[in-house]
Amino acid sequence: MRIVIAEDSALLRAGIERILADAGHQVVAGVPDATNLLHLVERERPDLAIVDVRMPPTFTDEGIRAAAVLRSQNPESPVLILSHYVEERYASDLIASDTKGFGYLLKDRVADVPAFLDAVEVVGGGGTVLDPEVVSQILVRSHRRSALDQLTQRERDVLQLMAEGKTNAAIAAGLHVSVGSAEKHIASIFAKLGLAADDSGNRRVLAVLRYLEN
């Protein structure tokens, strides 16, 4: 994949580049702030943009805002956001703009190299990957929790893995159950939340999250 990186720490930029290059991806450019990112994407048309959240000049949510602009300009341009902290509010903002190819992960996850590379593949391929911590933040809020009270603990675990962008097979493996019973759980979740079942992992995550948002 051709990838651009927006990250203000040179050390981290180099580290991520090294991991991606080792896996055979091509990092076409790296920028230390969000303003140049838009020009860069416009010029390079990469398969994926990896974006930090806190960057100059204000070090608050530049990356999130840049990603929102990026998505509205090129809905087909996948973005993977990496941050020292994840915030459900930022995730909701970006999910609300109905994106495909969107990821939001803690920077720590880069240390698990294979998992990180998987996430890069999923997002670059138009899928959605959310950090488990984002999902748990969404689930603690009471009005969202009440919607989930009807789910069993097992179904919640499945929902969590779905939100992380896992396939049915990966969910089954993660919970040590057969693919068949994982599919049963998923069908049951959709039935309980009154959602139309959908095979596409990405649309499915968005449907669930959007349901939780309301």
Added chain:
Amino acid sequence: MAVATDVLPAPPREPIANAVPRRGTRGRIGVVPTASMLTTAAIATVWFWIPLGILIVALSSIPSVIGFLIAAVIFVYLMRGVEWVERHRSEAVFGMGIGVPPRRMSPYSGFQGWAHQLWLDSTSARFWKGAAHHYLRMLYDMLAAGLALALVAFAFLGPAAATAVRRSDAEAGLSFLPPALAWVFAVVAVVAAVAVLVFAPALDAVIDRWLLSPSPTAVLRRQVDALADARQGAVSSAQSERYRIERDLHDSVQPRLVSLAMTIGLARTKLDTDPPAAAALIDEAHADAKSALVELRNVVRGIAPTILADRGLDAALSSVVGRAETSGVATTLDVDLPRRLPDEVESVAYFVVAEALTNIAKHAAATQAVVTVRFDEATGLLHVSVFDDGRGGAVIDAGDTATGLAGLAARVRAAGGSFDVSSPSTGPTIVTAVLPCAS
């Protein structure tokens, strides 16, 4: 400057003290003020002598200590009650929103506290102004009511007397006004009596405002005390915050990094001789490094979460509660805020929730926690409560380690709020903070 600790800090809002005094004569003239004046006059004819009598007894029995003390205590209690009644009556009759002067509270407890409180009360300006107010009002009301009564009596008796004198024997040598003039005077007297009854109470309102209001000095003094208290809270909370950060780093991240460096060092020595062991050590180091990241993230988060400034309290609480959830306590966040609140209020509220949840994770052995945040539009107060079903027995203890709940209490006090912990030894524990939002 000595910080007066024996004065209650001003509560954030006092409906009476903060009500804008309504100037003008609205409510100063009418049936109610007149009735109030006549009632005072009627009661005063008897009551006037009772507290006065007790005071005289107290003063005249000074040689007998016991006699003096008993009479003095009765007098103080009587006057305190009277002041309370007068204050409420004034509010009910005139509704001027007169502020309540601060009352110095004794720091002691038990009998010593009771005696000291009596002393403080009986030596306060508020007490004697209250007593003076009571007597001045009684005197004035009796005078006004007496004048009105005399005028009415003249109106009834004057014409009758004039007529009787005219018809009497000239030999008797009686002389009085001519009846026609007596009738004129009678009408004037009735009008004057009505005027006295209607307008005299206006002066009652003036007396109330003069003697029941707190003096500017007392108001300023209370403000200074409240500010000194808040400043003390700010200083000690900043201090305990620094200790907390230092300790968090020292206890969690630092040893983790040391162990990481040691593990990698060990792995290097085994790299050539025992590759499988080296691989196992590297795995261990990797896990260590990831744990260090999590711990460091939590520490930095606790210092100043950017989301708080960026998106406000509501958004910031998601992650702090989510973190409690992952630490094994099922936590629910129930937050409902109409809008962004002032920065300082938001950060104190965030700190209260974060610190309370940290305490729960460390000490409570709880299975469930509930964080509730509500803004009361009517009073402009933000209510924050953190409930857990753990073992209880939490105390606000400013011991050697001024952290945890004591630090929270100081921080909330610095923001002019109130902080409370209810934690019986059987559990559950509820930590509440109420913060004023001057917005």
